[in-house]
Amino acid sequence: MTxxxxxxxxxxxxxxxxxxxxETLAxxxxxxxxxxxxxxxxxSIDDEYLDRVARALGVSPDAIKNFNEDAAIYNFHTNYDQANHHNNYHCKITERNEEEIKSLKEEIEYLRKQNAQLIELLAKKG
Known part of the structure; x- marks a missing residue:
């Protein structure tokens, strides 16, 4: 018996x-x-039934036995803060990549114009 x-x-x-x-747990x-x-x-409930309840809740039996609401709230906030930090970092990387892509597109366009001018010069000489 637990x-x-x-x-x-x-x-x-x-x-x-x-x-x-x-109803969902039921x-x-x-x-x-x-x-x-x-x-x-x-x-209290017996250990075998606790295992079934834990599986239905998607947690371990120990997570139920040792559940502490303050710790759970702390973990939630910590994970939430970490997720936000990761999302902000991802956004900064995305912005940086978009800037690099824009810069590369501008460089490609410049090189195309240079190439077209060289082809014109060669055509005139040939």
Whole structure:
């Protein structure tokens, strides 16, 4: 039996953080929404059932057992900040690449004009 500081409340909070309704979890577990509600009121559940719930929530049983809302919020914000940093970096790279592409296109156009002038000169001499 898993006895980890009101496991049902942790399951409920993880479900909510995953933006999952009780009905969705119930369908994944093959039980009714009322059974999920009752599950979320339990102080403890057996390890085998915890494994099933964890799979349905897309987390590990340990993630449920050790769930800490403050840590989860911290992780969310940290990952969010890192994702924003990555997106900003990606945007800067994209802008830089677009500038380089524009510069290369201008250089190609200049070389085409130079080439056309050389062909004209050669035609006049020949």
């Amino acid at each position: 006895e980890t500081l009101h496991i049902g409340r942790k399951i409920s909070r993880i479900r909510e953080l995953r933006d999952m309704k009780q 369908a994944a577990l093959g039980i009714s929404q009322q059974a999920v509600s009752k599950l979320e009121q339990n102080d």
